[in-house]
Amino acid sequence: MISSTETRKTLSTYELIWKTVCQIPKGKVATYGQVASEAGFPRQPRMVGYALHALPPHSGVPWHRVINAQGRISFPKDSAACKKQRRLLKAEGLVFHGEVLDLERFGWLNDL
DNA sequence: AACGTGACAAGGC
């Protein structure tokens, strides 16, 4: 088991997180904390945000399926990025209640 | 090598 405090040189922390994000099935969303835990970094949701921010475009990683614990998109409400993410999620069939997404319903690993 | 920053989260007011 890889410790969260262990330093990784060969495989970057980013790659581990990206791989985890790629495991989120279409039509589902995961929170930053959830991705962090699954990637082997419990209690480090910020690492996920950091990794996604460093994500190069055209990576094929479904970054839009990652939202915050409140079920909201972690971008300023009017930002282009926020609109894009919301569009991508709607395209996958997810329904927003205002700004919020129902994690009980669309959350990854919620009702398997 | 120290310091500030960040696409977060949880807890206190």
Next chain:
DNA sequence: AGCCTTGCCACGT
């Protein structure tokens, strides 16, 4: 409900 504080830790200066 919102706002502030604290924990967390990789990265670029």
